[in-house]
Amino acid sequence: MKNREKILIRASWISIIGNAALSISKIFVGIIAGSIAVLGDGIDSATDVVISIVTLFTARIVTRPPNNNYAYGYEKADTIAAKVLSFVIFFAGMQMLISSGKNILFAVPRDLPSIIAIYVTLFSMIGKLGLAYYQFRQGKLAGSPMLIANAKNMRNDVIISAGVLVGLFFTFYLDMPILDSITGLLISLYIIRSAINIFMESNVALMDGVKDTSIYNKIFEAVEKVPGACNPHRVRSRQIGNMYMIVLDIETDGELTLNEAHEIADNVEVSIKQNIENVYDIVVHIEPIGKHHSEEKFGLNRDIL
Template identity: 45%
Template sequence: MSPQNLSETNEKVALVRLASHIALWGNLFLASLKIGTGLLASSLAVLGDGIDSSTDVIIALMSLLVAGIIARPADRKHPWGHGRAETIATTILSFILFFAGAQLMLRAGERLFSLGDTRVPPPLVLVVTLCSILGKLFLAWSQMYLGKRANSAMLKANGKNMLGDVVISSGVLIGLALSILFHLPILDPLVAIGVGLWVIRAAISIFWEVNTELMDGNSDPELYQALFEAVRSVPGTVNPHRARMRRIAGLWDIDLDIEVNPELSVREAHHLASLVEQAIKERVDGVYDIMVHVEPEGEAESHPTEQYGLREGDEK
């Protein structure tokens, strides 16, 4: 890893730790407030909102653990470094959210079909839920802002989850207000079921996003276009092929083959490959490593159906 990438990694670790501490203590306060209020007021909607915030506490603890792992330098067992820990943690996060949402829906379903339950939550739950909305707005902003600065998929996913929490709490607030105003106890479990569905939807969305990185995929054709444009900008290099890009902790690991004049010396061909690497770094932000394989011009024609990577034109 280059000194520049090492500096970027250290800065990322510091930002992840800061965001994690903010999320940890903020969500711990909100979760305690909502779970306590939900139990005292017998409101499944508020209790479910609190359970959702408690999962954010677990996420924050996980983020702190991951920050320590990704800060470790590459070693013999992990020559690409430890950045994949963030991807794994984000995947675990999606499963935690999914099961929390499913558990809430089960409890709400039991309450919904429980005959004779006519309890209506007290007005206090409205004040608590409103405070939760304001607190979550701040926490969501902090995670998205620091996630963007750190280029952290985990923090961005957490910020997205917290924005979803704002929507959840807003729905809870409206449902509780209607329940209290019109004395409709059935609205409390119905709102709780809606909260559970929203949490499950967010979990599935996060899983599919991180799955692309976990499977070494890249769905952005513009990045490959920038890659091929970089090759075209270097005179003497042609036919970029077997191009592959994958993310490692927010940085790009890039492999590609190029062709050069077969009469060039090894030193001259290496110089052209170095120019291609520099041209790529000028066009693609956040490059972790680049591997440029040099072939004599016309060599790729003997392998028309290569199994791996993209040729120029495949990205369109």
């Protein structure tokens, strides 16, 4: 846990410093070069600084051990952080959308942006690629979906910067400054779309769901491989951080001893962990074969998949 905390904190600090440098350079150049697209790209990088600060704060929370109030620990803090960040990103996108829209609707006369805007955009793309690669590697090493999501967000920033570069090229080539504003408008829509996607994805974990529903087929297949284990039902799975919590009922011969039934349950746990990665805990409830089941409110059966 301590090693994981160090990785999360180090990766967060590197992200803060790197994004701050890129953001300041793009905002400064965007202002002096007169490029709304570059300025918008700089604002987007500024939101990445905020994201990294939240990531740093969250990194110190998710590694806390369970206690009386939070028996499952604090792993879901990264999901809550993602929800907060979606609002931050959405606000930045809306600000840029309004600014770009005003420039297009009111057609304010503008000079062509300075050529330096192209150079800072190229520099930004290289820097973002490096940060994204580092965040992804550290996220895999620490098993942190928060860092991996941050890496994907930075990868999207490279796409945004590429869009800025294309917009600048056509702005200079066609001698039409309004194309810079149009590029800024398109980038703002992309930022808003990213914010909505992050918001929706975080709902899954907060609602005790799973993103990859194929996990249920894997659970049923794992149980079927265990001799003596029959009719898996009332299967429930949820995610805490990047770990799965699985609960299910199985049936066994009612004449078995407690030790024999317990051994079958242990074998079910082993089989599931061999078929599914990142399983934190499994609870197996054993029932005699043929016991009458009343309709249950929660859980999945094989026949409804």
